[in-house]
Amino acid sequence: MAAIQINGVVKIYRGNVHALQGVSLEVMDGEIFGLLGPNGAGKSTLVKILMTVIHATKVSGAMLGKPIGDRLTLQDVGYLPEHHLFPYYLTGKQVLHHYGALAKVTRNDRKTRASKLLNRLGLSGWENKKVGTYSKGMLQRLGIAQSLMNDPKLLILDEPTDGVDPVGRREIRDLLAELREEGRAIFLNSHLLSELEMVCDRVAIMVKGLVRMQGTIDSLTKDSKRYEITISGAIPDWATACCDEIQNNTMIIRGDDPLAIQPTLDRLRADNTTIISVKPVRENLEDLFMRAVDNKDTPGAAQ
């Protein structure tokens, strides 16, 4: 079942700024979905529309089976906004209780979950300290804990690892994987492509208010799969017929079938050519992202 399913979301700001120009996407239960895009692509606007923080110009679709904008649905959604700001006068524990109460979590559940989450996110010992004394990474962890206080079915995280050190990032990745195992849908909005690549089941790339690509990383990079055979010396003449591309002393054969490169390797050996390396290569998320963004796309929303 789809946790989020939206069709043609449009947001036009004053001054005819088209932040979203008809975004459609789907996030399934039990998957981690990553939303990528350059600055001003409309990622945060889309997330804020889902969380009713921004009113869409046009929206159709559902979140957890209820129309987008239904306030009661938010009871089952956890949300961590980008650059969130907690009241400086609250302690970590008070933050969790405050936002938990606003999410209609009972007092008993708040008590149990707060200590469990503080512990799980490595903040035990800090629960009674004012958040003004927290580091950026700790605030981020507290933010994630806050988003989990209502035991959500859907978790929407905007830049969750922002300011978190590598150890913390790994812990967060592990936590997200655990949450996925529990059947929750996770919607991630991040700039950190390598992070997303490690954890996301599916991704969507947004550029100028439109989804350019959407799917599993594997399916999106399928066409880019190839073998690169590097040899010493000059590329033989016959190679142009069996290779898709030649770069210096590297022969490139597109596809992911290892059998397809065997005849080429046999012939190279027969020619007594020294083979330096044979590498199966595919695009990483960064390459995919750059391809989607096309380098020509400057940051910012469409005018």
Add this chain to the structure above:
Amino acid sequence: MQLRALLLDAYRQLSAAKLFWVTFGISILVVVAYGSVGFNGQGISVLFGLWEIESEELREGSPWARGLYIGIFSSFLINIWLAWIATALALISTCSIFPEFVHSGSIELTIAKPIGRLKLFFAKYLVSLLFVVLQVAVFCIGVFICVGLRIGEWNPMIFSAIPIVATFFSYLFCICVLVGILTRSGITALLITGVFWMMLWSIQTSEAVLHRFVIEQEVDIERANEGIEKSEIELVKIQEVSTEDFRIQKLEKRIETYKEDIIDSQELLDKLTQWHTPTSWVLAISPKNSQTIGLLDRWLSDPDGFDIGAIMNGDMRAFEGEYAYEGGSLEVEEIEEFDRTTRGARDRETMRRMRKEYESHSLWYVVGTSLLFEGFILGIASIYFCRKDF
């Protein structure tokens, strides 16, 4: 549950502010100073007996002592401390509540919860009044004890200061909220609220001054008409005896002067009314700060007139009953009759009529119309808040 969370958050926010505790401390000092005033058989004792003032009227058990003690609370502690100084401190403390609330990064966390924006806005607004409610509540408890111990009157009406001062504060705070969510700046909200407060004060003062002038002219016209009537009766009496009496010319001259006075006063009255009428309309639709605070004076003052107004005007008269003292001053009628021809009597009559008219203003006029204004401002603020993309 959500409202409780917001209430608790508001309390934590306020108690984290140093100014809250400073105001609280000053409030307690004011109450202690108030409690240091007492009455004994000889007169007034100040600073727990360090300073004694002998007085026939203001002594233990006298209605004037009650009038003074209650009057200090309703006219000075409320009118000066709570309505001006504590309100200014409260505005400084609370002006940033809404700008901080709608601050980017903070508002998303709250708005993304299952709580309607309208409910959230008004809940936040109401809990923000907690500063004033807490301060005034503690203040009133102190005053209640002081009044009970000092004059033996355990008057629960003292606690009516809590809703009155909170309502008074809310007239200003609604502007602070509107500007705060529009500009997201606490300083701007505070400055514009200050300007609005001064504007209200100017409107109220202008109306009161113009009203006073209007009544003065009305009194003058009435007095001139009375003078004409009396002079004409006297003239008829004299003319019946002799038509050549030297007083006839004098009286005719006096009647003429009265008529000229009436024409002058009427002209002035017309001009003043031209100014007073629109001013009173503006006042009618704007929050009535002074009159709201004045409600407490109306509710707490002695119906028999033994109040601080009379003490301040020097109108203290002898009283009868258990605590009456011997050799009292002139009777009321004597004072009125004696003063009728003087300028003092005209001023006193003007003040009496102003007070009477002022006290005739219904609770609806004073608080209802002010709350309508507040509702209008909050309506704009809430619509903006509900429609705003954060």
